[in-house]
Amino acid sequence: MSASPTAPTSTSGRVIALFGLGYVGSVSACCLARAGHRVIGVEIVPQKVEAINRGEITFVEPGLGELARDMVAAGRLSATADVAAAVDAADTSFICVGTPGQPSGAPDYSRLYQVCKSIGRVLANKPGTHDVVIRSTILPGTAEQCALIVSETSGKREGEGFRVLVNPEFLREGTALADYQSPPFTVIGAESEADAAALRALYAELPAALFVVPRREAEIIKYSCNLFHAVKVVFGNEIGRLCKAAGIDSHRVMDIFCHDEKLNLSRYYLKPGYAYGGSCLPKDLRAILGYGRQQVLDLPMLNSIDESNWQQIEQGFRLIAERQRRKIGMVGLSFKSSTDDLRESPLVLLAQMLVENGFELRIFDPNVVVAELLGENKTYVEKRLPTADRLVTTDLAEMLAWAECLVIGNRLPAAKTALEQARPDQCVIDLVRAEQNIDTRAEYHGLGWVARPAN
Template sequence: MANISVFGLGYVGCVGVACLAKLGHHVVGYDIDSNKVDRISRGLATIVERDVDAIMSEGFKAGRISATTSTQDAVTQTEISFLCVGTPNAADGRLNLSFLLSAVQAIGNGLRLKSTFHIVVIRSTVPPGTNDIVSAALEKVSGKKAGINFAVVSNPEFLREGMAVSDFLNPPLTVIGTEDKNALGIMRKIYDPLFSETVEVAPKVAEIIKFVNNSYHALKVTFGNEIGAICKKLDIDSHQVMNLFCKDTQLNISSYYFTPGFAYGGSCLPKDLKGLNFLAQSNQLEVPVLSSIELSNEVHIQRALDRVQATDIRSVGIIGLTFKAGTDDFRNSAAIHLAEAILGKGSTLHVYDRFLNMAQEKETNLRELNEKIPHLLPFLEKTVENVVAKSLLVIITVRNPEVPALISKYPKVHFLDLVRLKDPSIEELPNYEGFCW
């Protein structure tokens, strides 16, 4: 069992003290607020929260919980320090790290007096890059070396107030972000009894995941509420609608559609989203989330175009023109917007699309093709390699199995992958670029 100090005794810190003691560790709490230190040192919780009083008292009676007003004692008497201080928004929206850095300064002063290895765990929610900042600050203050005398671990807290103890002990995931193998082993042991999946990631991934999770949770709430407002106007039971929505665990409540890549298109998503926004507008309802989805998609297409322009390459190839792989349907295809904009900028264009070639050969969909995209048909090539051989920049909008080998074969051609080919052998090549990963 470990000796652990907890810096910051608010919601996260108080629950942390009680739960770490429940797991059998000896925990000492520190806070700049002496009232909180005083309460913990008497075995009393600093917050109102289900179950916390009982386990705090249990840990205190077992002699595993104490508190101190000395940061030096908190560091020198423990092997691990959990940072649970507040990181509120500054006026411009960024997270204010001043409380965290002041606690880090105190830990650094304590570290100076230590000869044994110490782990600093960032439990507070922080922006990506904070792990490096904390590490550099600790080196400066303590005179010790990261990776030799200490390690900084990014380990976000996923608890919800009201369910905090249960969430601490049954987390959806345990995320450990560190490059330090020694610290990783020790952290794994701390969380071993929780039976939750532990995932090791780069510190920046561990840092940004809390922003991503909470932003998505906020999106879920507002999406549900906007659907509720529309349904109410139309005299439809919104709870029945959303219950039905949640029953679809293939497309709705699943990882489907969550992979960063290129814009949506096709005959259904754009049309039905417009249809729903029309219902809201015609009922004088403001639905800012639903009404900004289309704009976000357009901005994403523009981002791809900006990237193409920034390469300064005017000989462009596109692999995949229909709205997604496996179909000759090109209605509202984002790749067609790209192709037209690229031509509009005066670049040369070569296109390969297996399904449009098949449609031309089989003479299916021919009338549509000739009516809607006659201006693009002359640029269609019979093979992928033709496109690559005739271009200096190739944009990939569908996963084509022939492409990875061509990326290696044509090192002078730059490949901009909008969908991620998911081939590790090409991702490090200098002529390969992932669009948004």
Template sequence: MRISIIGSGYVGSVTAACFAALGHEVICIDIDEKKVSQINDGYPPVWEEGLEDLMQKHVGKNLIATSDYEYAVQNTDISFICVGTPSGNDGGIDLSIVGAASKSLGSAIASKSGYHVVVVKSTVVPGTTEDVVLPLIEEYSGRIAGEGFGVAMNPEFLREGRAVDDFMNPDKIVVGAIDERSGALVSELYRDVDCEITYTNPKTAEMIKYTNNSLLATKISFANEIGNICKKLGIDTYEVMNAVGKDFRLSPNFLNSGAGFGGSCFPKDVRALIGKAKEMDYYPSLLESVMEVNELQPLQMVELLQEKIPDLSGKTISVLGLAFKGNTDDIRESRSIPVIKKLLELGAEVKTYDPLASENMENVFDTITYCESSVESLRDADACLIMTEWDEFRDLDEAFSLMKGNLVIDGRHLIDPEALSTEIEYVGICW
């Protein structure tokens, strides 16, 4: 089938490349001409494992990019809205980019003779597809939904760093359509993907996405709350959660205690669902607590540091890991950010290293030292804070001997101090 993808961020780039890999003809639409050129040269605008290989393979064959909505719509049957939905000042999502994309799509559909399906893949609060996107397309196309064009909601469940594999090997595909025709056309795109499709309406599909992420975020904050209690009791929370996770009703996933969750999805989605609930005069106390625990969790790294080094003024602290998680360069809502901010407020000098995310973090902090390796970051440091679960941080051992001090505070349960040849004073955030 012929598909156009609006937006070239994580979701848009991965969706475009993976649909091309499934044999569809794909046109990426982006108003940023730099991104358009980059894609047409075979390079994705974002880093994601396996994504560049897919683009190199399919660009120029069945994958191209353009900034021309008219051209893209005229030459495709289905358009996916994959633009950003950033958080507003009140925690709710900003739908302005979704609205702009809907207007542009509507205008392009107006001059098209055939039927066209618009699919929302951006994460939007329940009601957005039918109450915002659909009316705008009707207004700007002059057509009636269900007659002149179709509408559906097809949420993504992609993990950054694993997005390509998640797309090609999903555990669920959800299609929420306004009618059977729209749903059938969207489903046809996934014909060669081995996964059952859940059919529903757009509002339910939107809620499935938010509920999915909110539940995972809740498991993480719950694990961290238990971990904080275990720490005070002298209990290994990982031993506790390993046993708890064997319960067939729970599973061990997302029960690892640590410095908290970040990224483009969990914090934003939980806040958006909180905001939507409050709009309807309901106070979601559990979700509020999930966010409260997550905001306070990384600061415990600094509190543990101050228990060992009360005066941090002039001390050199190595912060290992800037990305919100391993295998990505994304620093959005990274738990390193509040930690570094607090360290600077306390007068510490920060040296940091991340395999991929340093360049992005330079836009947030321009007064800290960005190192080319973990060894360089550790050299002459008074203490080390491990903030991101990069595998290479598991094997530092002798590098710790380069520190001036020997304090290592682990926020991701990466280090086994008993397996080290170098003597360190090891502290785990929750263990």
């Protein structure tokens, strides 16, 4: 299975039972019907069933009512409350029911699980392999529970009578039809490439890249997108508070901000790794938060940034300490590779924590010559890591041979060497994911990821 984008492949019309005729379900049903498939909507609310069969939609969405009317008239869209008839006639079931939040914040999956039971009961006497596609937003591991429910109620094993797949939607109210036709990407969560083949074919006409990934990855991708949208809204609003307090037009500021597609609106800084540091980000964050306090502004998201960053530094230390190896060899000391800037480097702070907790430490960073440090760079290291001149080594091979635990702190060329030369009796703590596909004989631990082994 690969997360690399691929082009969908085409197929002839399918028969699809689609559960839940709310917003996502109605849009998906109409668009699948427009693509040439026969869609049977399954809904427990009689008014929704009657509306669809009249070619009507029960909520406002531009263009959707006309599309529903046309698809019903063409005989490709209908609705029913009869689960057995719909599933029996279909080769694929889409689940689009709501997963509302409970007072605790946890999603309520009761409707989702009930639909899985209903599908499973029909599949008990249905030949062939039936795809169960979950469009509802679900937490990682939920699809596995759904597969277990279908298996228990059908008496069949997954892969031998049914497949459960995850296919999150990326629709916005008000532009849903355009979003369906031109999504940012299409994601299929499946246990194998073969399991995804039939669902992949449903999206043959869509122009977007298609990714087949493990189900848990597909589940968390949807949440990651929504969380980032929420973060952007709150970030914009907190910048607005700062701007208003300073008598500044926040919209003009953010218009210019959004022109930067190299860093601000880009891939940069969005991969899990170690903490930020350097001469700018920590200082500038403290400055703007201090300004906010002077203006008596409430900036909860911006105020939480430093604490979250510090927790990432501590998590790196805990990951090392839990291995119970005392001799630590660290690749990298500067706040990022290709620089000797040690100011507020998270690796300097990590090294300080290791020394203060009795670990033996050696550090390899060819960009850092302690004796040649000047100004604030020198002052910072003397304060945080006064023994740096004795800890930093220029002999990578000797450090790799000596260490019991190797810590990859930045993406120096030495990081790849460390991974390649690590012994089975050593462990590797990777704080930055030095390589996308990990090839090492050592016990490997990534800070915020499960390693994908090299092919």
